[in-house]
């Protein structure tokens with residue numbers, strides 16, 4: 001397919017791999033921020049093409065993986081109500097809450113529906129006026145314009161029986177949290193191409209300067225990732241720390257203004273808790289006061305929940321690039337995609353699930 | 367869930383900016399997609415689609431950049447290895 005196949009060309013991949021080997025003189029640790037990139041790296045074995053001096057660690061960029069346990073518990077509570085139709089993206093259903101997951105609620109007769117787009121949930125609300133329809137709005141900046149539009153249209157069209165359970169997170173504050181943590185080993189970032197498609201990359205410029213770290217906005221195909229790695233290492237070897245854009249076919253410096261306008265119309269910046277990481281100030285989006293009527297936490301009175309995370313799961317360390325999945329004692333044994341202990345084993349963009357799917361044998365024997 | 371994939375616009379309906387939608391083909395699989403955020407996109411253009419919304423129009427010229435960069439790198443290396 002156009003815009004996919006050509007970026008997987010084996011010869012071009014080899015040429016990039018050789019070019020990376022040529023420029024690399026010292027050991028470097030880079031983090032790919034986005035779970036979509038993690039998936040591609042493990043699936044295509046991009047990391048195995050790199051010189052041994054280069055280590056790729058996997059970042060926090062999987063919204064499913066960083067949704068805190070108490071939010072899953074809130075979702076379970078709301079979805080269990082007989083008057084509710086609960087709509088969600090598919091991979092949220094298997095994320096373990098404190099006691100069970102959404103799938104268990106569905107098995108007991110809860111009306112839980114997997115949708116492709118938040119607009120599908122809005123449509124369900126319109127067609128079922130006697131029910132409360134709740135959409136589980138998880139996501140990074142990439143998904144925020146879609147969720148903003150669903151709320152905006154509900155408001156405009158006066159659809160009262162629709163609300164959002166919001167768990168929106170923002171990427172730059174998480175990158176800063178990683179860079180300022182004492183155990184940090186990340187020296188350069190591949191920034192998430194689709195987050196930047198929406199937001200642009202001016203937000204990253206002060207981060208690159210402050211922490212003296214190169215940030216390369218990178219796409220999702222093997223050639224994109226290899227070029228991103230190449231540009232990042234070249235900067236490191238030359239002692240530069242700038243924001244560069246590898247993914248120019250989709251990303252403009254200022255981002256998508258129309259999408260940003262709607263995000264700003266509906267959402268405001270709030271502190272958010274990240275699963276396995278803890279609370280990060282100004283790291284998420286919540287509904288603005290004008291749209292608070294569409295906030296499911298208020299509508300169903302579940303705002304005050306807190307919950308503890310399972311102790312065995314080290315996904316917090318994995319999401320910060322400190323550990324790799326196969327270093328977790330539960331990996332592939334007590335924790336599998338069929339029986340996940342942590343969210344990073346559920347979503348296909350979670351590092352644990354990617355390793356399990358593509359690296360199980362080698363990772364377990366390592 | 368964060369997946370965003372390229373597809374080609376095959377038709378467009380509606381002209382109110384926020385309600386503009388289109389049929390987008392992903393290698394033959396056709397889906398209805400909101401074009402609210404790509405007012406500049408026309409039939410025949412490729413867009414990146416995420417959860418039912420086009421979030422960018424792919425720039426055909428920029429799409430060649432990766433290959434152009436490779437070519438220049440290889441040329442540079444030849445120059446370095448065989449200085450005339």
Ligand code: SF4
Nearest residue numbers: 313314328335342352
């Ligand atoms: S393998 Fe399972 S338990 Fe271990 S970190 Fe990954 S999700 Fe958590």
